[in-house]
Amino acid sequence: xxxxVAQRESQVVLGLDPDPVRLWPxxxxxxxxxxxxxxxxxxxxxxHCRAVMDAVGDAVVAVKPQVACFERLGGPGWDALQQVCDxxxxxxxxxxADAKRGDIDVSATAYAQGFLGAxxxxxxxxxxxxxxxxxxAPYMGLDTLRSFAAVARPRGAGIFVLVRTSNPGAADLExxxxxxxxxxxxxVARLVGELGDEHLGPQSxxxxxxxxxxxxxxxxxARARELLPRTIFLLPGVGAQGGRVEDLAxxxxxxxxxxxxxxxxxxxxxxxxxxxAPAAAARTEAERLRAAxxxxx
Amino acid sequence: xxxxVAQRESQVVLGLDPDPVRLWPxxxxxxxxxxxxxxxxxxxxxxHCRAVMDAVGDAVVAVKPQVACFERLGGPGWDALQQVCDxxxxxxxxxxADAKRGDIDVSATAYAQGFLGAxxxxxxxxxxxxxxxxxxAPYMGLDTLRSFAAVARPRGAGIFVLVRTSNPGAADLExxxxxxxxxxxxxVARLVGELGDEHLGPQSxxxxxxxxxxxxxxxxxARARELLPRTIFLLPGVGAQGGRVEDLAxxxxxxxxxxxxxxxxxxxxxxxxxxxAPAAAARTEAERLRAAxxxxx
Numbered sequence: 001x002x003x004x005v006a007q008r009e010s011q012v013v014l015g016l017d018p019d020p021v022r023l024w025p026x027x028x029x030x031x032x033x034x035x036x037x038x039x040x041x042x043x044x045x046x047x048h049c050r051a052v053m054d055a056v057g058d059a060v061v062a063v064k065p066q067v068a069c070f071e072r073l074g075g076p077g078w079d080a081l082q083q084v085c086d087x088x089x090x091x092x093x094x095x096x097a098d099a100k101r102g103d104i105d106v107s108a109t110a111y112a113q114g115f116l117g118a119x120x121x122x123x124x125x126x127x128x129x130x131x132x133x134x135x136x137a138p139y140m141g142l143d144t145l146r147s148f149a150a151v152a153r154p155r156g157a158g159i160f161v162l163v164r165t166s167n168p169g170a171a172d173l174e175x176x177x178x179x180x181x182x183x184x185x186x187x188v189a190r191l192v193g194e195l196g197d198e199h200l201g202p203q204s205x206x207x208x209x210x211x212x213x214x215x216x217x218x219x220x221x222a223r224a225r226e227l228l229p230r231t232i233f234l235l236p237g238v239g240a241q242g243g244r245v246e247d248l249a250x251x252x253x254x255x256x257x258x259x260x261x262x263x264x265x266x267x268x269x270x271x272x273x274x275x276x277a278p279a280a281a282a283r284t285e286a287e288r289l290r291a292a293x294x295x296x297x
Numbered sequence: 298x299x300x301x302v303a304q305r306e307s308q309v310v311l312g313l314d315p316d317p318v319r320l321w322p323x324x325x326x327x328x329x330x331x332x333x334x335x336x337x338x339x340x341x342x343x344x345h346c347r348a349v350m351d352a353v354g355d356a357v358v359a360v361k362p363q364v365a366c367f368e369r370l371g372g373p374g375w376d377a378l379q380q381v382c383d384x385x386x387x388x389x390x391x392x393x394a395d396a397k398r399g400d401i402d403v404s405a406t407a408y409a410q411g412f413l414g415a416x417x418x419x420x421x422x423x424x425x426x427x428x429x430x431x432x433x434a435p436y437m438g439l440d441t442l443r444s445f446a447a448v449a450r451p452r453g454a455g456i457f458v459l460v461r462t463s464n465p466g467a468a469d470l471e472x473x474x475x476x477x478x479x480x481x482x483x484x485v486a487r488l489v490g491e492l493g494d495e496h497l498g499p500q501s502x503x504x505x506x507x508x509x510x511x512x513x514x515x516x517x518x519a520r521a522r523e524l525l526p527r528t529i530f531l532l533p534g535v536g537a538q539g540g541r542v543e544d545l546a547x548x549x550x551x552x553x554x555x556x557x558x559x560x561x562x563x564x565x566x567x568x569x570x571x572x573x574a575p576a577a578a579a580r581t582e583a584e585r586l587r588a589a590x591x592x593x594x
Contacts, residue, residue: 019403037418040418044418069407071407075373079372100398107366111369122328124334125334127334139435141464141467167438170438173437173485187469
């Protein structure tokens with residue numbers, strides 16, 4: 001990740017969360033008459049994602065498909081997700097599958113095989129999506145995170161653990177105060193640090209276990225950086241959710257690759273505000289965000 | 298759910314977590330030469346699950362496919378999951394998709410559309426899996442659970458929220474003590490109660506928001522029942538993970554449908570211990586479990 005950020009001079013992660021009835025107009029033309037509703041929606045979704053990647057790929061370091069948006073289209077949707085991952089890799093972009101998976105033991109391993117690895121089968125190994133990074137949920141504890149890391153590490157892949165998210169409901173549990181003084185999210189941050197310290201990049205000295213930290217509450221970033229000096233932060237919430245890139249400085253303290261700014265609707269729907277063609281508006285917005293983050297870091 | 302438990306006289310949920318290289322022998326015969334590794338594995342996995350459902354269907358009230366085991370086979374795996382759901386429904390069984398999904402806002406809605414609802418698309422509505430129930434993860438707070446419930450409720454479907462899981466790592470976070478005296482899992486239980494009280498079954502007086510409570514620590518069940526008098530408990534961990542059905546009495550206090558005992562490996566792999574044909578051994582074990590739970594409740 002550190003090498004990719006340096007080479008592409010970007011810390012921007014392009015979120016792809018396609019709604020089949022709100023795609024760029026040209027994507028609707030990809031719909032083949034006569035196909036099933038799922039196949040039609042999946043073809044349009046892939047055409048849309050490809051157009052977005054082609055428009056803004058030069059300004060970003062990675063793409064972050066929201067897996068829910070593909071999964072809801074069944075088998076054809078999963079095939080479209082695979083096409084998106086393949087297209088991104090061919091363009092030199094890293095793939096961060098935003099799946100927020102969490103499970104125990106062999107089930108966590110099964111998810112990791114599907115996103116980051118491969119599954120032995122009767123007809124030979126079944127290749128997974130080939131993502132580079134996967135978001136995971138921490139509720140069930142460190143052993144479940146360790147099952148994901150065990151598949152990721154031998155492949156040079158990594159995981160991002162939800163720590164403090166950007167939604168209002170984060171206050172219900174993540175911000176709850178523990179008897180020892182930590183909040184729940186600070187406790188999770190300590191688990192992330194414990195697991196991540198086991199494996200640091202030889203040059204970057206950054207760990208292969210990242211943290212998702214909502215950019216909507218910048219006061220959390222300084223505290224998170226105290227707890228996690230060698231962790232890459234994935235920072236959603238810039239733009240559509242109200243976060244400002246200018247508030248993210250603490251994330252970049254250990255180096256440029258230590259803070260990744262993710263944006264989806266603010267890039268993909270930039271033409272709603274700025275007018276013009278969707279691709280040109282998206283490119284302008286992605287480049288603006290890239291330059292703002294790079295200048296800050 | 299309450300009606301199905303009464304009609305089938307069973308509280309047993311059959312877990313399906315197929316490993317493509319550890320299937321019942323007859324399922325391997327379903328592999329078509331020449332197909333891709335993913336298609337071969339998916340065909341074998343569906344043949345296995347169908348055989349298991351046919352063997353033990355009479356003794357159970359629902360099936361619980363572990364979504365990770367299908368998802369890792371890509372598009373063909375997702376198609377196999379759809380086939381499993383369709384076969385279960387045709388046999389009169391409820392489908393509980395064990396996906397442990399969690400996300401915010403429109404992404405949570407997208408997952409709920411995929412499992413419980415449908416997605417509007419350019420070629421018409423894309424039908425989801427048609428599951429009756431879905432497991433969800435609580436880390437991100439009540440608003441995220443509410444997004445799932447909002448899709449489930451109009452369809453008569455329900456969700457099960459992870460509360461206290463059966464893995465050792467549950468101690469890391471779920472058992473952490475909050476400043477107000479609750480553990481984290483007790484806090485989650487209160488959120489489940491708050492959301493579930495909004496919608497009780499007209500006859501059963503049970504809520505449509507269930508709780509996953511590992512059967513490996515029965516001392517938690519009495520406490521959970523205090524906090525959640527109208528909640529259905531899904532109880533994994535009986536059998537292979539060491540939980541005993543005899544310890545589950547508090548779960549059944551509000552009625553027979555208030556405790557669902559889930560078992561997968563202890564049923565599917567019963568022939569490893571008992572010998573004989575896999576189907577006969579599985580049927581015997583499922584019936585033993587059904588009778589034990591029914592007698593207790």
